[in-house]
Amino acid sequence: MTTSKAELNDLFAIPPVTELSPDVLGELQSILRLHSISPQELSYKWESYSMKMGSEQTKLDLTTARAFKKDLQEMLERESRGKAHLRSVDKRGAYATPRSTGKGDDVFGMLDSIVPNTPVPQRSTNGAMKRKADFDTPAVPKFNKADGMSSPSDARGNNNTNGVQSIAFSERLNAGQIVETLNSHLSVCETPIAPPAESRVRLTANTDLKKFSYKPMAMHLSEASEVLDDRIDEFQALIQVHHHLEDSAFGNAANQATSEIVAVGRIASDALEGKLNAPSLMLETSRRTGAGLRVPLKVESVSHEFFPGQIVAVRGINASGGYFSVNEVLEMPLLPPAASLPSTMDALNGRLGFEEDGLENAAHALNVLVSSGPYTADDNLAFEPLQALCEKAAESYADVLIMIGPILDLEHPLLASGDFDLPDDPSIEPDKATLNDVFRILVGTPIRHLALQVPNITIILVPSVRDAVNKHVSWPQEPFDKKVLGLPKQAKVVTNPVTISLNEIVVGISAQDVLWDLRREEVKVGKTKESDLMSRLPRHLIHQRHFFPLFPLSDRNSLPKTGTEEGLATGMPMDVSYLKLGEWLNVRPDMLITPSALSPFAKVVESVLVVNPGLLSKRKAAGTYAQLAFHPRKVTNEEREREQANGTMIGHCLFDRARADIVRI
Numbered sequence: 001m002t003t004s005k006a007e008l009n010d011l012f013a014i015p016p017v018t019e020l021s022p023d024v025l026g027e028l029q030s031i032l033r034l035h036s037i038s039p040q041e042l043s044y045k046w047e048s049y050s051m052k053m054g055s056e057q058t059k060l061d062l063t064t065a066r067a068f069k070k071d072l073q074e075m076l077e078r079e080s081r082g083k084a085h086l087r088s089v090d091k092r093g094a095y096a097t098p099r100s101t102g103k104g105d106d107v108f109g110m111l112d113s114i115v116p117n118t119p120v121p122q123r124s125t126n127g128a129m130k131r132k133a134d135f136d137t138p139a140v141p142k143f144n145k146a147d148g149m150s151s152p153s154d155a156r157g158n159n160n161t162n163g164v165q166s167i168a169f170s171e172r173l174n175a176g177q178i179v180e181t182l183n184s185h186l187s188v189c190e191t192p193i194a195p196p197a198e199s200r201v202r203l204t205a206n207t208d209l210k211k212f213s214y215k216p217m218a219m220h221l222s223e224a225s226e227v228l229d230d231r232i233d234e235f236q237a238l239i240q241v242h243h244h245l246e247d248s249a250f251g252n253a254a255n256q257a258t259s260e261i262v263a264v265g266r267i268a269s270d271a272l273e274g275k276l277n278a279p280s281l282m283l284e285t286s287r288r289t290g291a292g293l294r295v296p297l298k299v300e301s302v303s304h305e306f307f308p309g310q311i312v313a314v315r316g317i318n319a320s321g322g323y324f325s326v327n328e329v330l331e332m333p334l335l336p337p338a339a340s341l342p343s344t345m346d347a348l349n350g351r352l353g354f355e356e357d358g359l360e361n362a363a364h365a366l367n368v369l370v371s372s373g374p375y376t377a378d379d380n381l382a383f384e385p386l387q388a389l390c391e392k393a394a395e396s397y398a399d400v401l402i403m404i405g406p407i408l409d410l411e412h413p414l415l416a417s418g419d420f421d422l423p424d425d426p427s428i429e430p431d432k433a434t435l436n437d438v439f440r441i442l443v444g445t446p447i448r449h450l451a452l453q454v455p456n457i458t459i460i461l462v463p464s465v466r467d468a469v470n471k472h473v474s475w476p477q478e479p480f481d482k483k484v485l486g487l488p489k490q491a492k493v494v495t496n497p498v499t500i501s502l503n504e505i506v507v508g509i510s511a512q513d514v515l516w517d518l519r520r521e522e523v524k525v526g527k528t529k530e531s532d533l534m535s536r537l538p539r540h541l542i543h544q545r546h547f548f549p550l551f552p553l554s555d556r557n558s559l560p561k562t563g564t565e566e567g568l569a570t571g572m573p574m575d576v577s578y579l580k581l582g583e584w585l586n587v588r589p590d591m592l593i594t595p596s597a598l599s600p601f602a603k604v605v606e607s608v609l610v611v612n613p614g615l616l617s618k619r620k621a622a623g624t625y626a627q628l629a630f631h632p633r634k635v636t637n638e639e640r641e642r643e644q645a646n647g648t649m650i651g652h653c654l655f656d657r658a659r660a661d662i663v664r665i
Helices: 002-012 022-035 039-053 062-094 221-242 342-351 384-395 413-417 435-453 514-521 533-544 576-582 637-646
Strands: 178-182 203-205 261-269 281-284 294-298 304-306 311-317 324-329 366-372 400-404 458-462 491-493 498-502 505-509 523-525 591-593 601-605 608-612 624-630 658-664
Touching (some): 022 039, 039 062, 178 601, 221 261, 221 576, 435 458, 458 498, 514 533, 533 608
Parallel strands (some): 294 324, 400 458
Antiparallel strands (some): 203 498, 281 294, 311 324
């Protein structure tokens, strides 16, 4: 008991206080006994709870300790109910009628050896046919030194790179060069003399992280179809309100009619394979509005961009019953921009050292670094780009470092083949080593060193479906296991995708390269409304209110090639039943981070700051990252007066006060 008391004081007491009050300590000890967990594990759970509730509202006292205890108990009950449901499903399946194990085989093997000249299949004791044993050494995917990598100018492009030589990271050219800048009239962050005494960032998770801890790859077709149907019906309700339409204006596009109607549905293709094109466009209706039927679309008279999975509202007529002729594609309503109360903005500006009606300088700006994996070159596991990034964050005393996966990449040639040496560390037992140990030493060491140099930095880690140390292989994806990977307390593990708040700024992040997929699948009909590809692709995400609106997923053969001999990408498994976890629910984010193998950029699209930091490490060359300076949102006296009068909120307008630089590592 004395040991746990000392550990709890070390983990939960905030200086200058060195001991918790007896009441709070008693509640924490009660949680330890009830759940049979260690004080360290309890601190991880408290950190997750604080991020969910918002750090300002979760100062540890008797009230919050009891609320925390209640939250843990409710979570335990939900898990118990889920396990009980799975057990009941398994019981029902246990008494299913036995099926034949092979063509022409009887159910229980009763005819074995009765009929002459009939080969007897090998069986196990329970009657199931054994697979033929194969004790040959499995083929190992080998690293192709001739053409297994893409050129430095396109990190995930064509696999044919004959004649391109790998450049050592220490010999890279133009390190620190700014490739692109948004809002160059704003100043860059000024490096302080010393790191801040306390964190200048209030981190809040706007996503319910617990919902992502579902059982992956256990999808039911009925649930998936309901999710897809609900999305169409929800958009129809939004469009009806936005365009002030009557119920009678909507109809079933698959039914023959002589009058014009508005039909809402999902874009699909008339073929299972091949790229979508204008003649193959089909509209898939929901079961409620169109019995789930698909109808061909004729779109010669409109100008629009389409892609599979896109929810559209089209006005037209189906005169023959064979196809729906589109006369107009209705505009999709946008989510409202993020907003806060002026008093909240003043408090958050005070955290940055910016006082009311004071003079702003570069020291008041929030310093944020954003990077996306891979974090090491294909010919080694030295993680030199990651070390350089951490050194940059330490030198500039960054407030936030956002690291987006893949970090320990499944597509890395050495990891894919298993042909690499374990880190030279006494804590690793060669016979028991796992990839978690590799991550803890090679990746965790520079992160822990950064946390020691800048104690009040906030490090946010977003997983990818290509991360070898995340057991959750499908998208949407649960966070990393912070305890197993040995990450410091400054590191915050979040889901993929996730919506968080850095002070007042709402940030949406998804590790999946949706821009690459959209570029390949998009179909342009008529005159293109937006000629800039890098502005047009993120606009699809904003209009569809989703981190990954594409459905079905792209074929793996069409994805960028990997560095292994086969060159086949891992792709992205998707649990369609949980597709709603990728939706934007209430507001447009102030900033959208969409890592992609396409050229890095920073643009303003529909009042949203969209950033693609690029890959930190390309296959044979160093990559890029994004350095952001968020200047304070100035609040006027008129805005404060309106808040006093009727509680009016103000927009964040991040696109006007954020400088974004794409920098070579």
